[in-house]
Amino acid sequence: MSTGKPTIATYMRWIWRMYLRPGTTKAVVFVCMFLVAGIMFLQNQEKFQETSSLDLVPVDVERPKALDVLSSGDSKGVIGVNGAILSIDEDPIREPFSDWLSVEHSNRELFVYASYLDQRKGLRYVRVIAIIKRKKKVSHCELTIGNQTLTVPAKNKIIRENWNLLYSAAFVLCDVPKNVEGPPESVALVHGGKVDKSSTVPVQILTNRAYHxxxxxxxxxxxxxxxxxxxxxxxxxxxxxxxxxxxxxxxxxxxxxxxxxxxxxxxxxxxxxxxxxxxxxxxxxxxxxxxxxxxxxxxxxxxxxxxxxxxxxxxxxxxxxxxxxxxxxxxxxxxxxxxxxxxxxxxxxxxxxxxxxxxxxxxxxxxxxxxxxxxxxxxxxxxxxxxxxxxxxxxxxxxxxxxxxxxxxxxxxxxxxxxxxxxxxxxxxxxxxxxxxxxxxxxxxxxxxxxxxxxxxxxxxxxxxxxxxxxxxxxxxxxxxxxxxxxxxxxxxxxxxx
CATH class of the missing domain: 3.90.550 (Spore Coat Polysaccharide Biosynthesis Protein SpsA; Chain A)
Known part of the structure; x- marks a missing residue:
């Protein structure tokens, strides 16, 4: 050990050996354990004092090189795909995001998190990540494409493994018409014949993404x-x-x-x-x-x-x-x-x-x-x-x-x-x-x-x-x-x- 001090395991081995010796009384063992507890308390106090200072570095420990990679402690940047420093709020994997949003008029039956334009191998959906009260349905979606809004049919797909609990994770699949030019920019779910603009989420495009x-x-x-x-x-x-x-x-x-x-x-x-x-x-x-x-x-x-x-x-x-x-x-x-x-x-x-x-x-x-x-x-x-x-x-x-x-x-x-x-x-x-x-x-x-x-x-x-x-x-x-x-x-x- 760098400090030369016995560890608690060493002390316990000494006490155990003493206990096994013929003629050793339990009182002697108890006194030894009490002394060990006091020694370890004092050593822990020393360690606390050593590590409570921001400026103190142990003399026998080499400073890890990773520290030199970091700038000031208030750095809040991420490395973009082109090497540029971005703020955390510009992280392309994180953005755009909305956290969970409750769909108004749904009486807590429907929540949305994010959506993706899914056009893989014959698919053409805006796929909404949602939480739905089981046995409830979303009938339509409202898509925003440029200056127009389109109301399109929706399919509901409960994600498996829901254990028959009250709510389940789900996909709401919003049909994108084939004759529509340009990708949808945002989507809102229609519930009870009403559209809740406050729970609109941006549509993320799966294609043309930068490799990470x-x-x-x-x-x-x-x-x-x-x-x-x-x-x-x-x-x-x-x-x-x-x-x-x-x-x-x-x-x-x-x-x-x-x-x-x-x-x-x-x-x-x-x-x-x-x-x-x-x-x-x-x-x-x-x-x-x-x-x-x-x-x-x-x-x-x-x-x-x-x-x-x-x-x-x-x-x-x-x-x-x-x-x-x-x-x-x-x-x-x-x-x-x-x-x-x-x-x-x-x-x-x-x-x-x-x-x-x-x-x-x-x-x-x-x-x-x-x-x-x-x-x-x-x-x-x-x-x-x-x-x-x-x-x-x-x-x-x-x-x-x-x-x-x-x-x-x-x-x-x-x-x-x-x-x-x-x-x-x-x-x-x-x-x-x-x-x-x-x-x-x-x-x-x-x-x-x-x-x-x-x-x-x-x-x-x-x-x-x-x-x-x-x-x-x-x-x-x-x-x-x-x-x-x-x-x-x-x-x-x-x-x-x-």
Whole structure:
């Protein structure tokens, strides 16, 4: 260790050895534990004083180079496709947006978010992303094209996986007449024979978009004040190592630490963050945070901008085997429009992998890397893909808990674990063989309690292939985002498994 101070684990080993000695009384052990608690309190006070100063940098820690990339802390720019600095409000993937709008006169039966002109392979719709009270219908749309408005018939398509709740994510498909010149500029839905101009949304054109990168990553909306900053940084940096170029997030509610992470990645041009003021009650009235409206909206924002789009959650990592990047994996597997990765659980209750210490702080090829980045080992970030290497031996079948990567232009409707609909004739789906890639899912037991740990399991260190570059990148980004701490804040506790 760089400080030479014993850790709490060292103290506990001393106490345990003393307890095992014949003749040692419990009173002696109790006194020792009391002294250890006092020592650790004083050490923590020292650490607090060290990290409370904005100007203090530990003398034995090299300043991460990523800090030199950032300008002043009030930078609010993103890199455009031509290298120009744009404001966040000019992010072409984010704009135009309106957040959720309630359609007047609908008595909270209808809400709209965004719309897209979809003319792929025989289609000619303005496709509106909506939330609809089930069994309700939209009969017509009003399209604005130049100086004229047209009232056209509408079709209603409920997005699957709605669990028969009161509301469902849906597409409202507005027919665009073939004899109309010029694309529609905006759309309003007609409900009860009335048009609500206040809920008009701009129509985004899927064609003639500027190329942004090889792969976007779509994530379901953040909620419950999500505030695990270090795991979000790990998620972004791991996928960037695997070839992802952009992340599209939807923000219902996040905590202050995650807010800073999102603003940081926006300023770097790595992320687009869209507001998600969900107008109905999650789980009670609609499936989790309106997840299917978000995932499908994200897929349509990706069309024409990215070659591939991954649909995952922040605790899910699509990990190739035998390849350094996901793009190399897909190239090796052949030309498909959807690649499905089978799910395997890495439960967080299982033990941490001790080989991390040897690799980062021991005598391995990366000797002293951890010390140079973090100082004491106790200050190293707790990374899921690094420390959690025990998993269930048998992956789930494709379509059950699985996640996927698509060519977004060939997809009509995505679900949570599979693609429900492709463009006509474009259903080219590959279930990725488990020996070529898996979806690593890091979480507590999905049904509560601890019974999940009883399943047949094994050690899987595939992610350690990226451990060293990942740890470096997380350290650099956390230092840049939280200069006062010089690291990412410790993640909140997991909470009760019950």
């Amino acid at each position: 990168g090889n792969m976007s990553v779509c994530i379901k909306p953040f909620h419950y004040e999500f505030n695990r900053a270090v795991w979000l940084v790990e998620f972004v940096e791991f996928y960037r190592l695997l070839g992802a170029s952009h992340f599209i997030f939807y923000n219902h509610t996040v905590g202050p630490d995650v807010q800073r992470v999102l603003e940081h990645y926006q300023s770097e041009g790595v992320a687009t963050v869209l507001p998600w003021a969900l107008p109905v009650k999650s789980q009670n009235e609609i499936r989790t945070e309106g997840i299917f409206a978000a995932l499908n909206d994200c897929n349509y924002r990706s069309i024409g901008r990215f070659n591939f789009t991954a649909h995952v959650d922040v605790d899910e990592f699509l990990v190739p085997r035998g390849y350094a990047k996901l793009l190399d994996l897909m190239s090796g597997l052949g030309n498909y429009n959807t690649y499905v990765f089978q799910n395997v659980f890495f439960y967080l209750y299982w033990e941490n992998d001790t080989t991390v210490h040897d690799a980062m702080f021991g005598e391995g090829p990366s000797k002293n890397l951890g010390t140079s980045l973090f100082g004491e080992e106790s200050l190293a970030p707790y990374l899921l893909t690094v420390y959690k290497t025990r998993r269930l031996s048998r992956p789930h079948k494709p379509g059950t808990r699985s996640k996927f990567i698509v060519r977004p232009e060939f997809v009509v409707e995505v679900g949570n674990h599979n693609v429900w609909e492709h463009i006509s004739g474009a259903k080219k789906v590959l279930n990725v063989p488990p020996n070529k890639g898996l979806s690593h899912h890091y979480r507590i037991c999905e049904f509560g309690g601890f019974d999940c740990l009883k399943g047949k399991n094994e050690i899987d260190r595939t992610t350690h292939q990226w451990m060293v570059p990942l740890t470096r990148r997380v350290a650099e980004q956390c230092w840049a985002i939280f200069p006062t701490l010089q690291r990412c804040p410790v993640a909140p506790p997991l909470g009760s498994p019950w």
